[in-house]
Amino acid sequence: xxxxxxxxxxxxxxxxxxxxxxxxxxxxxxxxxxxxxxxxxxxxxxxxxxxxxxxxxxxxxxxxxxxxxxxxxxxxxxxxxxxxxxxxxxxxxxxxxxxxxxxxxxxxxxxxxxxxxxxxxxxxxxxxxxxxxxxxxxxxxxxxxxxxxxxxxxxxxxxxxxxxxxxxxxxxxxxxxxxxxxxxxxxxxxxxxxxxxxxxxxxxxxxxxxxxxxxxxxxxxxxxxxxxx
Amino acid sequence: xxxxxxxxxxxxxxxxxxxxxxxxxxxxxxxxxxxxxxxxxxxxxxxxxxxxxxxxxxxxxxxxxxxxxxxxxxxxxxxxxxxxxxxxxxxxxxxxxxxxxxxxxxxxxxxxxxxxxxxxxxxxxxxxxxxxxxxxxxxxxxxxxxxxxxxxxxxxxxxxxxxxxxxxxxxxxxxxxxxxxxxxxxxxxxxxxxxxxxxxxxxxxxxxxxxxxxxxxxxxxxxxxxxxxxxxxxxxxxxxxxxxxxxxxxxxxxxxxxxxxxxxxxxxxxxxxxxxxxxxxxxxxxxxxxxxxxxxxxxxxxxxxxxxxxxxxxxxxxxxxxxxxxxxxxxxxxxxxxxxxxxxxxxxxxxxxxxxxxxxxxxxxxxxxxxxxxxxxxxxxxxxxxxxxxxxxxxxxxxxxxxxxxxxxxxxxxxxxxxxxxxxxxxxxxxxxxxxxxxxxxxxxxxxxxxxxxxxxxxxxxxxxxxxxxxxxxxxxxxxxxxxxxxxxxxxxxxx
Ligand code: SF4
Numbered sequence: 064x065x066x067x068x069x070x071x072x073x074x075x076x077x078x079x080x081x082x083x084x085x086x087x088x089x090x091x092x093x094x095x096x097x098x099x100x101x102x103x104x105x106x107x108x109x110x111x112x113x114x115x116x117x118x119x120x121x122x123x124x125x126x127x128x129x130x131x132x133x134x135x136x137x138x139x140x141x142x143x144x145x146x147x148x149x150x151x152x153x154x155x156x157x158x159x160x161x162x163x164x165x166x167x168x169x170x171x172x173x174x175x176x177x178x179x180x181x182x183x184x185x186x187x188x189x190x191x192x193x194x195x196x197x198x199x200x201x202x203x204x205x206x207x208x209x210x211x212x213x214x215x216x217x218x219x220x221x222x223x224x225x226x227x228x229x230x231x232x233x234x235x236x237x238x239x240x241x242x243x244x245x246x247x248x249x250x251x252x253x254x255x256x257x258x259x260x261x262x263x264x265x266x267x268x269x270x271x272x273x274x275x276x277x278x279x280x281x282x283x284x285x286x287x288x289x290x291x292x
Numbered sequence: 293x294x295x296x297x298x299x300x301x302x303x304x305x306x307x308x309x310x311x312x313x314x315x316x317x318x319x320x321x322x323x324x325x326x327x328x329x330x331x332x333x334x335x336x337x338x339x340x341x342x343x344x345x346x347x348x349x350x351x352x353x354x355x356x357x358x359x360x361x362x363x364x365x366x367x368x369x370x371x372x373x374x375x376x377x378x379x380x381x382x383x384x385x386x387x388x389x390x391x392x393x394x395x396x397x398x399x400x401x402x403x404x405x406x407x408x409x410x411x412x413x414x415x416x417x418x419x420x421x422x423x424x425x426x427x428x429x430x431x432x433x434x435x436x437x438x439x440x441x442x443x444x445x446x447x448x449x450x451x452x453x454x455x456x457x458x459x460x461x462x463x464x465x466x467x468x469x470x471x472x473x474x475x476x477x478x479x480x481x482x483x484x485x486x487x488x489x490x491x492x493x494x495x496x497x498x499x500x501x502x503x504x505x506x507x508x509x510x511x512x513x514x515x516x517x518x519x520x521x522x523x524x525x526x527x528x529x530x531x532x533x534x535x536x537x538x539x540x541x542x543x544x545x546x547x548x549x550x551x552x553x554x555x556x557x558x559x560x561x562x563x564x565x566x567x568x569x570x571x572x573x574x575x576x577x578x579x580x581x582x583x584x585x586x587x588x589x590x591x592x593x594x595x596x597x598x599x600x601x602x603x604x605x606x607x608x609x610x611x612x613x614x615x616x617x618x619x620x621x622x623x624x625x626x627x628x629x630x631x632x633x634x635x636x637x638x639x640x641x642x643x644x645x646x647x648x649x650x651x652x653x654x655x656x657x658x659x660x661x662x663x664x665x666x667x668x669x670x671x672x673x674x675x676x677x678x679x680x681x682x683x684x685x686x687x688x689x690x691x692x693x694x695x696x697x698x699x700x701x702x703x704x705x706x707x708x709x710x711x712x713x714x715x716x717x718x719x720x721x722x723x724x725x726x727x728x729x730x731x732x733x734x735x736x737x738x739x740x741x742x743x744x745x746x747x748x749x750x751x752x753x754x755x756x757x758x759x760x761x762x763x764x765x766x767x768x769x770x771x772x773x774x775x776x777x778x779x780x781x782x783x784x785x786x787x788x
Contacts, residue, residue: 097510099531104420106387117380176421177388181528266510267379271489272372278485281497282762285607 069247070221071230077254084257085265098263104177112171116164122157123200126150126211131222134215141212150211155204162197165190189259192252199245207239218246294569295592295603297612297755298480298500298643299538300621302561302631303473304743305649306702310471312336312432314551314560318475321550322537327529329394329419332431333536334551336473340447340461340682341434343472345390348522349635350448355384356520357483357638358576365577365639367487369517375489384517388528392429394419420528437469444469449685457679468677470649472686473559475551476523476536477634477642478502480567480590481576484535487518498762499564499755500643501538509533520638544757552752561742563619563753564612565626565643566592566603576639580689583636590641591626594619611756618753620742621645628731628739630698632687648683648695650702669707669725673699697730701739704729708736 089096102109130137141147169190172182204210221234235246256262318334337343351357355369370378397414405412418425434443441462450458461467478495482502485493492508493515495501504515504524509532515524516533524535539549547553552560567590575586592599594616603613616622624631624645631645650673673696674680680692680699688694704725711722726736742750 093507094530094532097531100511100513100526101528102382102385102387102513103516103526103528104388106385106389110381113380176423177393177418177528180421263510266490271375271491274491276486277482278488278491278494279497280494282759283498283607285497 066232066236069243070232070235071225073247073250073254074225074230077250080254081256085262088257088262089265096262096266098260099181101172101178101181104181105171105175108167108171108175112164112167114164115160116168119157119159119161119164120197123154123161126154127214130211130214131219134219137211138215141209147209147212151204151208154211155201158197158201158204162201165194165197169194185259188255189261192248192255195248196245196252199241199248203239203241203245206241293599293602295566295599295606295608296500296569297498297564297603297608297616298567299478299543299755300563300565300619300625301475301478301644302621302624302647303644304559304561304624304631304647305470305472306647307557307559307743308336308471308473309557310336310338310436311556313554313556314473315431317550317554318536321539323534325529326419327527328525328534330388330391331525331527331534333523333525333534334473334475336432336471338434338436338438338443338469339472339686340444340450340469340678341437342443342446342448343434344432345386345522346429347446347448348386348520351520351638353384354386354520354522355517356522357518357635357640358481359639360577363577365481365573367483367518368520369483369487370514371487371518375487375512375514379489379512382513382517385513385526386516386522388420392431392433393425393427395425395427395430437467449682452685452690453679453681457681461677461679461682470678472634472646473551474521474523474634475644476502476538477521477640477644478538479643480569480587480641481572481639482519483638483640484515484519484524487514488512489514493524496540499543499757501540501543502535503537503540504533504535506530506532506534520635520640521642543754544759546754546756548748548752548754558746558751561620561624561746561751563621564616564755565619565622566594566599566608566613566616568592572641576641580637581691583639584632584688584691584694587633587636587641588626588629591622593626594622609756609758609761611758615753615755620746620751620753623738623742628701628735629694630701630739632694632698634686635689636687637689646687647702648687648698649678650699650706669721669728670700670703673703700729701731704731705736705739705743708733709740 102113137150141150172178172186172190207213217234217238221231224231224234235243238246252261315332315334315336319332322333323329323331332344335344343349348354348356351368357368358365359368366372369384370382395416395418398417399414402412402414415424416427417423437444444462444467445458450461453461478501480500482493482495485495485502488504488509489512490508490510492505492510494503494505496503511526511531511533513526513533515535516522516526524533526533539547539551542549542553548560548562552562571590575590576583578586594600594613600613604610621631624647631647633642633645636642676699680695683695683699684690684692704722707717707725708722711717711719723733726733731739
């Protein structure tokens with residue numbers, strides 16, 4: 064029952080909330096769809112928080128996504144012990160870098176009075192949730208190693224069963240509690256996502272790299288309009 | 293030829309009295325909200341001086357504007373390829389310390405303090421944190437040199453002057469300064485627009501006003517570092533950048549922008565120019581000392597039948613062409629070559645031009661009257677207390693000829709008018725001055741008129757906005773007849 068709630072119902076609730084609320088917020092409150100940067104208020108410590116945090120997190124996130132979408136490739140790569148070790152070690156290193164970044168972010172937001180003023184309650188919740196996520200992830204990597212391989216054989220099929228609307232929780236119920244914590248917290252984060260600064264992730268992909276350098280907007284069709292001729 | 297219309301601005305520095313009325317008018321209308329306290333969309337700084345934000349002209353530090361790399365224009369800060377690795381921390385962004393931390397006072401303490409031996413005081417508290425602060429800088433902290441040579445000495449434009457010249461500039465009895473009012477330049481080749489990863493910034497096609505869409509801004513802060521004039525500001529409270537909007541709601545109803553309207557010295561002129569958008573990139577890629585001419589080349593003669601035909605083909609209305617023909621900006625910047633762009637070497641092609649100040653030259657005369665005995669009528673200009681080299685660093689990317697030309701012409705007009713009104717200068721001498729300054733008597737009269745006598749209508753010629761026309765072009769005005777009606781942007785759900 065307990066497991067059902069956590070691994071068969073919570074994911075759907077989280078995904079549902081995520082989907083509906085991100086769209087609703089984008090349509091109703093576009094203005095708020097960004098991360099409120101505080102670099103302007105404090106410019107030095109910011110670097111040591113934001114940069115390691117984002118790069119570390121992105122790397123680890125991509126490893127997870129690779130496990131989800133190309134499990135065969137990962138397994139084939141991991142077949143040689145040295146390569147498995149490399150995957151594990153870089154993953155762990157990047158997670159530690161993420162944690163260092165997060166630590167700096169939190170220290171800065173607490174220590175610098177100006178940055179603290181622009182930190183909202185929802186920001187603190189986000190930091191707490193991400194903190195739990197990163198720490199539990201590191202703990203899993205340390206105590207239940209070779210996750211890059213067993214992810215592909217247990218979590219990947221479970222996640223796909225969720226997407227196919229036929230949750231098979233058998234894949235996850237037997238996992239150690241640390242892993243379960245990591246999973247459950249992830250769903251909580253996803254459900255909470257639309258209400259926080261995290262939405263900035265969704266507006267990153269912009270056509271900046273291929274748009275024209277200058278943006279000129281016309282309020283009329285230049286080749287059609289003439290007041291009089 | 294891609295003819296477009298652009299609002300251009302002229303500030304006549306000889307007339308600015310440094311009263312800051314313009315700044316206050318702007319502040320009261322646009323930036324007295326939370327998060328904007330530190331912003332001055334219009335500010336007036338003392339030159340030589342460090343300016344606002346401190347040493348904004350130093351692009352080695354702030355990385356604003358464009359640079360030529362292998363003959364190609366690229367953003368000095370984070371363009372294209374370089375935005376990705378730098379998106380999480382903008383490496384060249386100024387922080388609040390480069391401006392100042394806004395503050396107010398705890399006035400209520402004056403009333404509520406318990407009785408004691410000392411006078412109660414109102415402590416300064418930060419308008420960001422609400423906590424007491426020690427005020428270290430504020431708006432116009434360096435006004436009139438701030439009572440210390442330190443501001444003038446740290447002006448980035450002095451770098452090329454020899455130590456002797458600098459020494460001379462700072463001798464107390466020779467010390468001269470002038471005021472430099474600054475707003476957004478609404479550039480032809482805006483680096484802020486080019487740098488915005490969200491595409492939130494844009495130039496209005498119809499009049500060239502550069503705006504920032506608050507809904508689309510995602511706080512990447514690229515514009516703040518990319519603008520070499522530091523005229524986009526980050527609102528720390530809303531997490532959006534903001535900038536001078538040239539009071540477009542006023543412009544659209546035919547009024548002058550607030551800073552123009554309130555200017556006590558009547559130094560501000562506004563009018564539209566026609567320019568060729570096809571040539572912007574090519575002109576902006578010329579060598580430094582050709583940039584002033586390159587920018588003038590972009591500006592087209594609104595009386596040329598070919599230009600008029602091309603403008604009409606591009607959908608520019610006759611009203612806008614008419615107003616370009618009466619534009620004071622066109623006359624100062626192109627026809628008379630009196631007005632120069634500020635730091636054209638940033639290659640954004642600012643559309644705010646400055647008539648360089650002549651006043652300290654005349655004020656330097658020991659007798660207090662114009663000396664008219666010397667053979668060389670313009671010797672005074674070279675001996676000016678603000679060296680031409682310095683002005684050239686500001687207004688012509690180091691090309692001293694451009695500044696000299698503008699100063700000579702101004703002085704010639706003065707000599708000409710002096711001859712006419714006071715009469716202590718002979719006709720022959722006045723005419724020679726005009727000749728040497730490449731100025732006809734008619735032109736001299738016109739310059740005098742527009743400089744000294746012009747009324748508000750002559751100074752500010754707002755091109756017709758023609759919003760109605762634009763609306764009709766985009767949608768059929770009858771389409772919504774009898775539908776959404778009064779007060780609804782989208783049709784009401786019920787009862788419509
Ligand atoms: S109001 Fe006019 S004269 Fe006064 S400081 Fe501003 S620009 Fe100069």
